Amino acid sequence: MPTVGIKRDFLFKALGKTYTDEEFEELCFEFGLELDEVTSEKEIISREQGDSKAADASDVILYKIDVPANRYDLLCLEGLVRGLQVFKNKLEAPRYRRLSPDSGEPQRLIITKETAAVRPHAVAAVLRNITFTQERYDSFIELQEKLHQNICRKRSLVAIGTHDLDTICGPFTYTAKAPGDISFRPLNQTKEFTATQLMSLYKTDSHLRHYLPIIEDKPVYPVIYDSNGVVLSMPPIINGDHSRISLQTKNIFIECTATDLTKAKIVLDIIVTMFSEYCAKPFTVEQAEVVYPDGQIFTYPELTYRKEKLSGEFINRKVGISESAEQICQLLTRMCLLSHPLGEEIEVEIPPTRPDIIHACDIMEDAAIAYGFNNVPRTTPRTYTVANQFPLNKLTELLRHDMAAAGFTEALNFALCSQEDIAEKLGKKISDVKAVHISNPKTADFQVRPGNTAIRCA
Numbered sequence: 292m293p294t295v296g297i298k299r300d301f302l303f304k305a306l307g308k309t310y311t312d313e314e315f316e317e318l319c320f321e322f323g324l325e326l327d328e329v330t331s332e333k334e335i336i337s338r339e340q341g342d343s344k345a346a347d348a349s350d351v352i353l354y355k356i357d358v359p360a361n362r363y364d365l366l367c368l369e370g371l372v373r374g375l376q377v378f379k380n381k382l383e384a385p386r387y388r389r390l391s392p393d394s395g396e397p398q399r400l401i402i403t404k405e406t407a408a409v410r411p412h413a414v415a416a417v418l419r420n421i422t423f424t425q426e427r428y429d430s431f432i433e434l435q436e437k438l439h440q441n442i443c444r445k446r447s448l449v450a451i452g453t454h455d456l457d458t459i460c461g462p463f464t465y466t467a468k469a470p471g472d473i474s475f476r477p478l479n480q481t482k483e484f485t486a487t488q489l490m491s492l493y494k495t496d497s498h499l500r501h502y503l504p505i506i507e508d509k510p511v512y513p514v515i516y517d518s519n520g521v522v523l524s525m526p527p528i529i530n531g532d533h534s535r536i537s538l539q540t541k542n543i544f545i546e547c548t549a550t551d552l553t554k555a556k557i558v559l560d561i562i563v564t565m566f567s568e569y570c571a572k573p574f575t576v577e578q579a580e581v582v583y584p585d586g587q588i589f590t591y592p593e594l595t596y597r598k599e600k601l602s603g604e605f606i607n608r609k610v611g612i613s614e615s616a617e618q619i620c621q622l623l624t625r626m627c628l629l630s631h632p633l634g635e636e637i638e639v640e641i642p643p644t645r646p647d648i649i650h651a652c653d654i655m656e657d658a659a660i661a662y663g664f665n666n667v668p669r670t671t672p673r674t675y676t677v678a679n680q681f682p683l684n685k686l687t688e689l690l691r692h693d694m695a696a697a698g699f700t701e702a703l704n705f706a707l708c709s710q711e712d713i714a715e716k717l718g719k720k721i722s723d724v725k726a727v728h729i730s731n732p733k734t735a736d737f738q739v740r741p742g743n744t745a746i747r748c749a
Contacts, residue, residue, distance in 0.1 A: 292357045293441055294327055297368050299352040301426055305372040307381075319356060322378050323660040324365070328355040361647035363442055363557065367434040368426075369565045370644070377627050378661070384627040385574040387564050387643060389594050392417075397580050397590070399462040400515075400546060404584040406467045409506055410450075410513050410526065412552040413465050414559045414591040415579040417456060418543040420571035428538055431566055438558050445735060446502050449549040449558050450527030452515065454534035456542040459517040465548065467511035475522035477529040486512045486525060493528065501711075502527050513548060544579075559592045560643040594643045600636050601651045609652075610659045611667050622661035628654065707737035 303309045310318065316326040332349040356371070364370040376382035391397065400415045423431070435451045443449040470486035477489060484492060490507055493499040505527055506512050515523040517534075524530040526548040536543060545562060549555035563576040570576075581589050603616040614622070616632035623630040628648070629640040641648045648654060659667070691701060707729065714721040726739040 292325075292360055293366060293437060295356045295358055295366055295371065295437070296353050297356065297371070298426075299329075299354050302354060302368060302372070305368060306375060315354070318375065321660075321663060322375060323359070325357040326354060327357045329353075330355060359647075360441065363438065363561045363646065364565070364644040366437040366441070366561075367565055368430050369568055370561075373568075374627060378625050380625065384624075384629060384642065385568075387567065387594050388575045389578045389590075389592060390572070390575050392419075392577055397578050398456070398544060399580045399582060401462055401464050401582045402584060403464065403466040405511060406465060406513055406548075407584075408511055409467050409509050410548045410550055412549045412555055413546060413581055414549075414552075414555045414589075415463075415544065415546045415581055416559055416563050416592045417577035417579055418545065418563060418566060418570055419575075419577045420541055421543060421566065421569050422571075423538045423540060423569070425538065427566075427569055428536075434562065434565060438561065442554055442558060446527035447505050448551045449547050449555045451558060451562070452524040452526060452530050452546045452548070453536055454523050454530070454544045454546075455536050455540045456544040457540075459521055459523060459534050459544065460519055461544075462518055463523065463544075463546070464516045464518075465513065465546075466516070467513050469510070470512050473512055473514050473522070473525060475525070476532045477525075478532050478535055480532060486514075489525070489529065499528060515546060515548075556591070556593055557646045560594060560646070563592050564594070564644050592643075596643065597641050599639045599641060599648075599651070599654065600633070601639070601654060602636055603632075604635070605651060606637075606655050606658045609655045610662065611670065612662060614662070619658055622658045623654065625661045626657040628657060705737070707732075707740050709736050710738050713739065713741050 312326070312329050319326045330353050331351060332353065358365045358371075365374060373382070373385070377384050398415065398417055400413055402411075402413055406413075431453075435453065438449075438451065439446050443451070468486075470490070473486035474483050476483045490503055493503060512525060513527075514525050517523060521533050522531040523534050523544075523546070534544075545559065547555045547559050549558075564574075567574050567576050576592055576594065578590050578592070581591060583589070603614070603619050606619055607613055616635070616637055620630035620632055620637055623637070623639055627642060627645065629642075631638050639654055648657075695701065710721045710726075713719075713724050713726060721739075724741070726741050728739050729737065732738045
């Protein structure tokens, strides 16, 4: 589960209420989250790097909150506060709208055919007249990083670029060129580098070196230009310094390049819905056009609302409660799923912030959370069984005790691990390591099994 670190006082200010640690922990539990740790920046640095490194660190209290991996809308303060306020009936879920520009044509991102060899898809949008504070800016940057590590799979599926629109000029071109033909000044650098030089420069960068293998073996690298030839970014590695955003930025051009278009749409929707709150017209997003090599034009962000129907009886039976359709609708509305009874059925509207809602079971789970798991009546099972240990397990336990008594130490490790653990961290190339590779790993921590042992994976 991803962990979100949020400053306690800033969180309470946004919620409009001060909680004790115990009260907030209970609120998180009711909402399906977990308050993992109450700490501070100084405490974290002291624990990881020693007291000497923590001398100048902040004493501000941080809440470390565990968030379900598929709840991308809760990976930042804005989404978390919005969700909790709706859950506590202090706020109605906002309605997100896509608008045309007030004047002129929408910003346009043109994709050339050369990108097919590396990252063929892109989406884009504009946040117009946004107001940043230091806390909002930090949250904006942190959300991008959380999404990169989560749904973007360390930028391999999607890479996010955010740019100060007032420093660049559309239409923009997304293309791919030979590394030696790409030259620009990247973020936090004082001079221009070619793409080849950048790949060498970032080999030792503790943050960016992990993303280099995504494109370093490709014959061409993706790059985005504005109409004046200014480089916006070289995804998925680094943005250009020319268009970097700051506290003074008022208009943000957001582009997401991807190998997976569906995930790119989700990422774009999450970013714009979370931070459109700070625009002059709250919860509105200026649309942008993306032109594919075959001439097709698509408008983003989609911000799609869809409707699902299910029966109240289904939810009652699965959760173990007995509520009317009207009461179930109230429960779902508290989870930002606006619902209405239609006779014996319930119509549920899924907002663009909830891509985790795929089928009826997901809706049922939200109803159970809103009802409160501790409030579900206890029932006696209709069948009784007497538990007993398997003979093999009993023998194994006895052997463990005897081995430990003889002075042996038992190590029980995961069968699977990450590619980084058996290659980069040991100074080797993954191609030189004998390992079974999982074609569709669920997380980056379980990508391979060392050795030649064959395994079956569902």
